[in-house]
Amino acid sequence: MKHLLRSASLAGVAAVALTLSACGGGSDAAEDGAEVAPTDAQAEITYAIWDENQKPAIDQNIKDFNETYPNIKVTVDLTPFQQYFTKLQTQGESRTLPDVFWMNGPNVQLYAANDLLQPITGLVDAGEIDPSKYPDALNQLYSFEDTQYGVPKDFDTVALWYNKALFEKAGVDLPTDDWTWDEFQDAAGAISDELSDQGVYGVVSEINGIGQSSYYNTILQAGGQIISDDGTTSGYDSPEAAEGLQLWADLIADGAAPTLQQMSDTKPNVWFGSGKAAMFWSGNWSVAEMKDSPNKDDFGIVRLPAGPEQRATVIHGVGNVVAADSENKAAANAFLAYLGSEEAQRTQAEMGVANPAYSGTQQAFVDSVPSFGIDVFIDSAEDMAFPYPISQNTAAWNALETELLPQALSGERPVEEVAQELADAMNEELAKE
Amino acid sequence: MTSVDRSPRPGVVAPARGSAPRAAAGGATPRGSRRGYDGWWPVLFVLPTMFGVVLFYLWPIVQTGWFSLTEWGAFGGQTWVGLENYQRLARDPDLGTAVVNTLVYTAIVLLGIPIAMFVASLLHRPGMRFTAFYRVLYFMPYVAMPTAVAMVWRLIFNGDFGILNQALAVVGIDGPSWTSTPGFALVAVSVVGLWTSLGFAIIILSAGLRTIPPELYEAASLDGASAWRQFRSVTVPLLTPSVFFVTVITVINGFQLFDLLYALMGQANPAMQKTQSLVYLFYNEAFLRNDKGFAAAIAMVILLIVGAVTLLQFRMQRRWVTYA
Structure with missing residues (x-):
């Protein structure tokens, strides 16, 4: 797969802002589900989300939305992420889904395939939503069988965080945007050799349970895949995938990274945030936490090192969707279109809660902590982003990854052997879809 | 109990004689007939509870039994698959691990009962001060949130x-x-489980100790029994009903190990697969892997195991439990 870049330039799009008021006066319902409520419509809709930190910005969005649609009452239904999808699945089963709700990559196909989501095709044709304003990888993430179901809300990519003070203390040159795996590995080893008596490690990353920060990226950098483009076969049985996993197994074996146990007892973000690790592979979701770290002035960000094959990071983001069974579809559509608008997403960026998906609105987020160099995340999205690996029942094989990969990463069993076993089990799950 | 029943045979003696209380010494008739007079009232009184039990316990068990024979679609829609889930479960290596882990955990937590007995006896010593304070201290872990x-x-x-x-x-x-x-993880979880369950056992056993009449100790000491002998020959036998109750509850709780394990280790823990309990296995299949039909089969297996173990305990109780 080639890089899934957004072709549209980031600059000069402000003028194309979605002007809701202009088209709110009752557009033609060209297609089923495309109908948008007139501005004087009266309705009550529910909007389900999982992140409490984002609630203030969402409330602001609703307030602004009500300027145009004073009689559409939006109630926010906040459920913590741990329970969010369990609850949503129950609601889906009883056909009582919220009118508008947050969706993520691993779950979107499951809901789309079961006809629980309304395609946004009609709204796009009616000019209410313009997908070209969002990164292509995100549009693709929220598409199933060539139909798009979700409107990207925000996005995250992964980059290399580093602690300048620890690099200087160890006498190692600071990382650059042009680093390769070799330079990265050498630096990680040198730092942990130098500073091990102080309990400092070269690198940490979230590696237990989920590979978004760590091995998903290295597998892509080695030229491998987690799942085939059509989402039907596992990519874990390729030599490239094994190479991507081996990098982490080696770092742990060499003592350049803490063991899986150590990173389970004390989470990677804590190792890095408290100055006990010099490097940290993580996404822009860590900004909110790291800007409150006592070591924040020492932190910097560069893009991930280049692998043997290419530069790569996975890209993922939350999307807004409308339930297919919504009883207030016209009002829900109006709200969905607003949430996807430049105005709504700029508000989210300015309030510092998310890196918005709408092109040109990210600067406010970048400016929230100037010393970090947050623009790396946005540049990475443009230059080297691959869609987050998903299939129809992503959860089924995610559980397999959590179960099997620790055996490879900890050095307990050879990487190829575990990767092969994972691929076989994953293919079995994929065959059921 | 085994003496010959000398009371008149039920059918022969009419209650009209009015001598029922005297005859009650050995006969079942008067008690039986008195129960008959109560009519449907008792049933009416337990109806609200029965309603809850049937609706929230028995009916879900029946439903789970049915679900375990089906494959469950992502959003409902069950397809009959017969015993396939059970066959899959029998082949699943995780089942054996989970059963062993659950048994080890339960065994370790059961070690808390002798400890609780010892502590309860200490608290029961005459002249012991601040007993209420100690009781609160020991009971606190039990009422605290497992997550906290x-x-x-x-x-x-x-x-x-x-x-x-x-x-x-x-x-x-x-x-x-x-x-x-x-x-190590299983031992760590078990130790915390033991520690949290200690308070409950101590409270129940303390209550049990209070029901032992002090005259028995008085008589024993007059007979020259040492403190240890009193503990062994008076306290322990008379405490067995309480011990039995605590054992049954501890075993059932042990088989339901989930929240402590989940909160102490976390979902993404490299040791989880080798440490998982039966209920964690159920949770993993039902909510992480979305395979609810298979998970229902695990739930039925848990039900069967807990039922069998509890039945066994009740069968065994007459060998060691003394009802005074």
């Missing part, structure tokens, strides 16, 4: 920065990552 308890123990067990390993380092032992190393 787990959070604190996680810090204690932390491999790099935990207080336990810091203490061990003083005597030159390099402690492991307790909650994320297979083997």
Whole structure:
């Protein structure tokens, strides 16, 4: 797969802002589900989300939305992420889904395939939503069988965080945007050799349970895949995938990274945030936490090192969707279109809660902590982003990854052997879809 | 009990004689007939409870039994698959691991009963001061939220920065990552489980101790029995009904191990697969892997195991439980 870049330039799009008021006066319902409520419509809709930190910005969005649609009452239904999808699945089963709700990559196909989501095709044709304003990888993430179901809300990519003070203390040159795996590995080893008596490690990353920060990226950098483009076969049985996993197994074996146990007892973000690790592979979701770290002035960000094959990071983001069974579809559509608008997403960026998906609105987020160099995340999205690996029942094989990969990463069993076993089990799950 | 029943045979003696209370000494008739007079009232009184039990316990069990014979679609829609889920379960290596882990956990937590007996006896000593305070102290872990308890123990067990390993380092032992190393993790979880369940056992056993008449101890000491002999021959036998109750409850709770394990170890723990309990296995299949039909089969197996073990305990009780 080639890089899934957004072709549209980031600059000069402000003028194309979605002007809701202009088209709110009752557009033609060209297609089923495309109908948008007139501005004087009266309705009550529910909007389900999982992140409490984002609630203030969402409330602001609703307030602004009500300027145009004073009689559409939006109630926010906040459920913590741990329970969010369990609850949503129950609601889906009883056909009582919220009118508008947050969706993520691993779950979107499951809901789309079961006809629980309304395609946004009609709204796009009616000019209410313009997908070209969002990164292509995100549009693709929220598409199933060539139909798009979700409107990207925000996005995250992964980059290399580093602690300048620890690099200087160890006498190692600071990382650059042009680093390769070799330079990265050498630096990680040198730092942990130098500073091990102080309990400092070269690198940490979230590696237990989920590979978004760590091995998903290295597998892509080695030229491998987690799942085939059509989402039907596992990519874990390729030599490239094994190479991507081996990098982490080696770092742990060499003592350049803490063991899986150590990173389970004390989470990677804590190792890095408290100055006990010099490097940290993580996404822009860590900004909110790291800007409150006592070591924040020492932190910097560069893009991930280049692998043997290419530069790569996975890209993922939350999307807004409308339930297919919504009883207030016209009002829900109006709200969905607003949430996807430049105005709504700029508000989210300015309030510092998310890196918005709408092109040109990210600067406010970048400016929230100037010393970090947050623009790396946005540049990475443009230059080297691959869609987050998903299939129809992503959860089924995610559980397999959590179960099997620790055996490879900890050095307990050879990487190829575990990767092969994972691929076989994953293919079995994929065959059921 | 085994003496010959000399009371008139039920059918022959009419209650009209009015001598029922006297005849009650050995006959079942008067008691039986008195129960008959109560009519449907007792049923009416237990109806609200029965309603809850049937609706929220028995009916779901029946439903789960049915679901375990089906394959469950992502959003409902069950397809009949017969015993396929059970066949799959029998082949699943995780089932054996989970059963063994659950048994080990339950066994370790059961060790708390002798400890609780010892503590309860101490609290019961005549002249002991601040007993109410000690009782509160021991009972607190039981009423605390398992999640909160787990959070604190996680810090204690932390491999790099935990207080336990810091203490061990003083005597030159390099402690492991307790909650994320297979083997150690199960012991760590069990120790915390034992610690939290101690309070409950102590309260029940304390109450049991109070029901033992002091005259028995008085008589025993007059007969020259030492304190240890009194404990062995008076306290222990008369406490067996309470011990039996605590054992049954502890075993059932042991088989339901989930929240403590989940909160202490976390979902993404490298040792989880080797430490998982039966209920965790159920949770993993039902909610993480979305395979609810298969998970229902696991639930039925748990039900069968707990039912069988409890039945066995009731069968065995006449061998060691003394009802005074």
